[in-house]
Amino acid sequence: MLQLNGNWDNYGKFRDFEVNVIVVDENASYSILISTIAEQLSIDTSEKIIEIKYMVNDNCPPMEIRNDMGVHVYMETKKENKNLGSYPLCISVRDFNIELTITNGNTSAGSSGSLQLLDMPSSPAIEEYQSEIITESTQTAIEEGQVYQDKQTVAAAMKHFSVMHKFQFRVKRSSHRSYWLVCVGENCKWHFKAMSINDSTMFKIRSFNRQHTCSVMDEIFIQRKCTAAVVGSMVIPKYCDPKTIYTPKDIQIDMLSEHRVNLSYMQAWRAKEKVLQFLRGNPTDSYNKLPKYFYILEETYPGSVVKLKKTADECFLYAFVALCTSIIGWQHCRPVVVVDGAFLKSSYKGIMLTASPMDAVSKKCTILPLAYAVVDSENDAFWKWFFEQFKQAYGERPSMCVVSDRNESILKKGHLQLYELYFATTRSYTLDEFNERMSKIEEVDSRVKSYLYDIGYHRWSRVHAIVNRTWTMTSNIAESLNAATKDARELPIFDLLEYMRTLLECWTNEKLLKAKGTFTFLESKFNKELENNRTLSQKLRGRASTYHIHTVLDGVKWYIVCLENKKCSCGQFQLEELLCAHALAALRHMNETYKNYCSPYYTRESLLRTYKIPVNSLPDESKWNVP
Template identity: 25%
Template sequence: MVGGSGCHVVDVIVGDKRVVEVDDGNSCRIDSVTCESSFVNDCDDVGGLLRSFYPEPERILLSASWKGIIHSVGQEFEGGVPAFRIALAKYAVECGFVVNYLKNEAIRVTAECMMKSSTGCKWFVHGRVLMNFGVDKARCGLFGDFATSFDQLRWYLETTMRTNPGSVFKLDVDESSGCFRRLFMSFHGCLYGFQFCRPLLFVDGTFLKGRYKGHLLAATSKDGNQGLFPSAFTIVDVENQDNWMWFLSQLLKGVGSGRRLTFVSDRQHGLLDALSVVFSNAHHAYCLNHLKRNLIDKLMGLRTNYKLSLMKILVKCAYAPTVASFQHYMKKLRHIAGNGRVDSVLDGLQNDKWANAFFRGKQYGEMSSNAAKSYNNWIGGARELPITCIVDMIRVQIMIQLSNRRAESKRWTTKLCSVMEKKLVDSLELAKSWDVIVASDTVLEVHSSISFYVDTGRQTCSCHEWQLNGFSCCHVVYALRSSSKDVYDFIDHFFHVDCFRESYKESVYLVPSSERFDFNGASSSIIKPPITKKQPRRNKKKMIPSRGENVKQIKCGRCLKYGNHNKKPCKTAI
């Protein structure tokens, strides 16, 4: 605080002494005052005896928050370079290291940590004041160590199961070595809500970026408002048939076999065989976007416009509702491509896996696995953290999403979810000038530019959109409205507000971290980090140096070895 006449007073608590320093510009005076620290005063400060059971210190200095003042790559400081200098000074004081400014200009600052450590902390600030520093060291300080995080899974799973009964969790540990192998998690709120979502699951995998790397496999559905609904996820060392088989087996325990499901995927390695074994009664659709990329790879060297025209024909083949229309566009595609360019891509595919005309399941118009890709982006920030932090961050995101959408649905006054209600209104607006001829109680004919045959008894339309998408097309909507029938009775219940609210009825509950210190696991053994293997693909090497040329060696932040690579491309087994 600032005293009178420009005097600066600094009040610091050191142990049981209160040190007061007064600086009036000419001289400094330090007074020492003994602090009373009786039991009664402590209770008054914290509000009772409960604080004595907390793992945190009884008193927290005001500078404790400085430890998180610099927290991530890409952090921005609104005050510019001066604000960054202040933040860096506070961070250095709290963490206990010396900072050396290599470049200290008005718009550009470079500073490095003088602490002797393997992380090689360094800060760079340019233009908008972005910073980059010892990321691993900072993450370990904020989220804990990568290695010990695996052993914390026992406490986390036991606590989460107690607060979220009915969930399906499975931790697989190698009995001989005590090392982590894989983890499956599906919360009760997700399993309950999936019963009221369409029987459609998007499965995909993404790689993790932490010290021990690994992969995260996930199954995602969609709610009645076309929003992502996470169902289950697992963390494994590598994406192969064995791990896919294990993931799908655990998923089957959670979702059950009561409904015939449809899976949409990118045909990942090992997934095709595992899916046919575990969910033998399910349908499997291939992602159309993935097929398009495969075809583009076969058309290397051709003009961009030419490849785009072929992609449009491929899309028409996939969306073609009848076998005759499919064969028409397929013949056109092969003719334009010529020289058998597409044969190697399409001949190896089963038509009932990617074309509407042959697909026997219910795909609800979902022709790609973009939902799974969106899920990977949704949890993108967690992929760099220790494993316990990964699963907890995903839990928090699911908990927030379920809560927000539950609150959002309370404001709806329509029978359908907001997105589907708008689609219904747009269909009526499009068809307001059409004519309808009633042939019978269930058969109607709709005349627009051409005529369409609608059978409400069999729930079919000659445009095939009703059958493929599971939602009434514009011809059906207008025909039902003209015949004084309730349109909502002919729309799948998954799109109704009541079903949407039921899917978000259950919650994902908190996991109090304070209980970690009271955990007494049944096993005294410690779960060790996984034994990583050398990853496939050859290592990237620099060109052979000339004689006398000095090649700078850097220390990898993952394997801690000196070489010409960093932790991002590191494939060394640790």
């Protein structure tokens, strides 16, 4: 599928495009792909330049196809998902740059006042070239006249080229000024010559005869030339997304089926390590980037709280990030914060801590990361430091509650009856309900009741809680965030922190769009809950005792509703801060709207305010201006 006549936005998304389709053989070259697109779209390639890009995933910038290798990588990626709409090619068309070239020659100035051009003697020390400087070692469309950034890039590109085309060469001459290759076949005319440009580091291909007059197949050479660096360069796209699972065994299978190269497991493992080192860099260097990274965070997001703590000998201890967008948005969330930690799996071990609240869509654990930190180990000192930074960023709010589950679970899912009984008990609305369910737990296992009593009912029971926790009775929010970052926790610390920032950027944008697409007073989940209660209330009868106090008959039980205090004897109204069926039945006798009796944290307006400030993208690392 082709997407054309669109534009790239600041988030790396191709917008406002038209759609077309083409059919291309999977072994097509770059020139064939260009000509096919040009023919389908009626583009004159003598006047226009066609740029082709595609998105691998939301976490990577667009990849551009510039040569045969680019086409090959795209075709391999496309094999993973052959649906028509997957990995569409985003087509941009621009005019050739018009360059004025002045050649040596005499032009006399006539009466018209035309400008006289003087002969400039050509200098052997200066050579003009208009070729694009190639920096990628995966370049496979190799032609005379191409300019490479250095000799190492030329040599790597030729190794890659020889593996792809399955032939053997030998180095005839190599120095800081020249790189000359010939075929190993006796009397074969194939040769390649590249020379330094005016003794600079750049190399230009002077001569390239690609026609072999020998048998080019050489399986031994193919095996020998498939170094970890060469194989790694061929599988880079597989590792752009941290969530991708692509094992050394997968590399072995693909190299054998696609290139007839039989790698050992160790060779494939080294290739994977080369790719990861190329994409992620050295773990030690990653720590060294943090001071610059934190400076850019503070410059890009004024009002953020970012802290980096080291030992006296400059060894890393803690890193903490709370972006201003979350700090502002949290004012519109219920002050219930879930904290948790998860082990890092990179070369340097540690723990990542997170703090997340309940927003207006969080009845099912929608996540807004308030703060995230990386510490070297888990102990009382690091928890104290984490909460000190959190308090500095967010301060304190009335009825604030912190939920944590850093120890083993109270109950295991293996005992299903106890598991279900326990969570039913945590959600009890009244003391009578709670005591009844605790008696059932005691019947199953009396030790569990004793354990729950010893740790304190207020720590896990909604009806005993010191502050109102509504639906936040477990640390599922934090556990969901840990699951979302499972693969990212294998990254070096710089990449991990940046992954968290981009995750927050994406989620903030998604939730803002969701809020804008909500047209009810309450967010959709709470609106649905209210409608369910409204349906139940249709079967209930009530009478007014006073203006605010009503008695409602539900079956054979009477419930007392106080609308002024937003309470019901069933317990649901005050604990969930949403009108229960009894309260809705009482409200029918009042000339008031339900909007006055729901928590403001559940409203569409609250959701809009939570995510109204976007998490803007950071500038490219090459453009960081750090004093």
